[in-house]
Amino acid sequence: MAVWPPSPGRTWIIDLDGVIWLAGQAIPGSSEGVEALRTSGSKVLFATNNAAPTVDELVARLDNVGITAAQEEIVTSAMALATMLEPGSTALAVADGGLLEALAMRGVTVVDDGPCDAVVVGWTHRFDFELLARASRTVRGGARLVGSNEDPTHPTPHGLEPGAGSILAAVATASGVDPEVAGKPHAPMAALLKARAPDAAVMVGDRPATDGRMAEALGVPYALVYSGVTAEGSAPSQPAHAASAADLGALVRAVLAST
Numbered sequence: 001m002a003v004w005p006p007s008p009g010r011t012w013i014i015d016l017d018g019v020i021w022l023a024g025q026a027i028p029g030s031s032e033g034v035e036a037l038r039t040s041g042s043k044v045l046f047a048t049n050n051a052a053p054t055v056d057e058l059v060a061r062l063d064n065v066g067i068t069a070a071q072e073e074i075v076t077s078a079m080a081l082a083t084m085l086e087p088g089s090t091a092l093a094v095a096d097g098g099l100l101e102a103l104a105m106r107g108v109t110v111v112d113d114g115p116c117d118a119v120v121v122g123w124t125h126r127f128d129f130e131l132l133a134r135a136s137r138t139v140r141g142g143a144r145l146v147g148s149n150e151d152p153t154h155p156t157p158h159g160l161e162p163g164a165g166s167i168l169a170a171v172a173t174a175s176g177v178d179p180e181v182a183g184k185p186h187a188p189m190a191a192l193l194k195a196r197a198p199d200a201a202v203m204v205g206d207r208p209a210t211d212g213r214m215a216e217a218l219g220v221p222y223a224l225v226y227s228g229v230t231a232e233g234s235a236p237s238q239p240a241h242a243a244s245a246a247d248l249g250a251l252v253r254a255v256l257a258s259t
């Protein structure tokens, strides 16, 4: 049963985009919130659907906003996607460094064109008609279509930009298939998070469709923050959230004041 507020000493699973930062710019109070959690004896595990950055890049970005994190404290949809492919298999990648890194660690060989075992799609700036044509042709030739995540957008200080889900939708439409998806709220990410944080106490995130559903899959409470893609007052009734706050700092202050 999902218990609120979470008891001290357990792991808070925390989304990155829209919770810790917006396009790499710190959301005020987020580093203080993480610090206060750690001081209180809780642990943190960062869980992002962004498959583009490498783990080292994420560690550096966290450092830039005042948060020290070990590689083991980061789980990405790229890592989840890699678990869906067999070591020794081949993949055409519509993706940036983080997903390429995860594929390499899994022993998957990235190829420039099909035929191959899978077309994998993450977030990338390098997306054009030629790549869309090559990817869809490869899927029509028999490759699996596997996406890192379905987020249609991601939040930036200048508004919403297209997310990996928009790229995946283009490839899926051109290919005529439904994609398999790795990231929040899907089973591969749930399995990774359960393995990394069997003591998870809460999932904090700005997007109910991914973070809220992920909390449901993990059987932990969902805490919604309004610092990303969801404006206060506009949250859907489902999935339900156990708590909400303007941002992570305010959420942590409220929880620590009540326990």
Ligand SMILES: [Mg+2]
Pocket (backbone or CB within 6 Å): 015, 016, 017, 018, 019, 205, 206, 207, 228
């Ligand atoms: Mg988010």
